[in-house]
Amino acid sequence: MKHLIWLLAAPTALQASPVQLELERMLDDAPGIQYAFASTNDILYSYEGGKSDIFSGAIVERETAFAGFSVTKTFTALAVLHLADQKKIDLDAPLSLYLPGQAVRYDSGNETSQPTVRQTLNHTAGFANPMPLRWIHRLDRPFHRQTWEDSLLKEHAILKGRPGAKFAYSNVGYVALGRLIEAQSGLDYDEYIEKHILAPLQLRSDERLFFRTSSTPHGTGHAARWSPATLLMSFLLSDEKILSNDSKSGWRTLQPVQMNGLAYGGLSGNHRGFIRYLQAMLKGDAPFTPQIRDALLSGDSLPVTLAWWRGDLNGEPYFSHAGGGGGFYAEIRLYPRLGRASVLLLNRTGLTDARMLDRLDRFFIDRNAP
DSSP states (O other), rough: EEEEEEEEOOOOOHHHHHHHHHHHHHHOOOEEEEEEEEEOOOOEEEEEESSSTTTOOOOOTTOOOOOOOGGGHHHOOOHHHHHHHTSSOOTTGGGGGGTOOOOEEEEEESEOOBBBHHHHTOSSSSOOOOOOOEEEEETSSOHHHHHHHHHHHHHTSSSOOOOOOOOOOHHHHHHHHHHHHHHSSOOHHHHHHHIIIGGGGGGOOOOOHHHHHOSOOOOOEEEESSSSSHHHHHHHHGGGBBBBOBTTTTEEBBBBEEEESSHHHHHEEOOOHHHHHHHHHTOOOTTTOOOHHHHHHHSSSBBBBSSSSEEETTEEEEEEEEETTTTTEEEEEEEETTTEEEEESSSSSSSSOOTTTHHHHHHHHHOOOO
């Protein structure tokens, strides 16, 4: 069963057909999907389809939540710019200045230097991104986040690369930014995001953004029965029994999990919650300001600004972020010149930025381009 809402002008049936057919083709590669395309004030197209859980047969509803994984980094970057706007940090100051008891530096023997906050935001600080690494834990098992983060940051306090030398994507750097937010705000990372980023969005009842706990309603993560990613997860996570042994229709399910470090990937939500966030960014409304929005999207020729990836679709520049991992895959995207935004959420494992929104947004971009 699929739920389709089309809010553009008539003839709706003809207009809905191409993108809906593309979404249904995507369901051949995922148990469930949510997709939305929006203007600054309205959702122009919204779709929920497929299964939320392949074993129970539960369908994907409007309120079904999916893990956003690395999409969370855009929220972390926004929180850092909030603190900079309050003069609590300087983006061009050394990161270690804001991490009590934690020195982060590059030391080659001939040269010693420290990365800045800005370099950490745009992945040029020199942090490693160790793989394979257990980045997740089961929600029904004891876990102490601060201890895990302390160990990780201590292990990677000496950087692999010289700060500012090159772009190198890193989850470790965003663990450090999460600790910066805590040190400078006096709040836990998730508390700061909930109070200063999510609350100002004034989410409606069908708009969801939250940090997953064992008691929060959430869609089920899935992994293809036979795939390299599933084999890797089976090897790394065998003792935690995160992956089900049984399969159905070519899929295995995952136990409820959360990221070890919330700041690099701990946020969950539905398509409408992420759309509300993107609309606020387009307009420069709270929790954004026009100045913070412009700062997030500015930068030089790097592939990433302050957490946002650059791209182009049908001649239209966009800024985006993808999030992938065990059980889920997500993409969010902004088209600032058009005042448009889009979100795609899948409840199947994804490990790379597939830019799947290219396949869907093209149906709207041609029509809306000046």
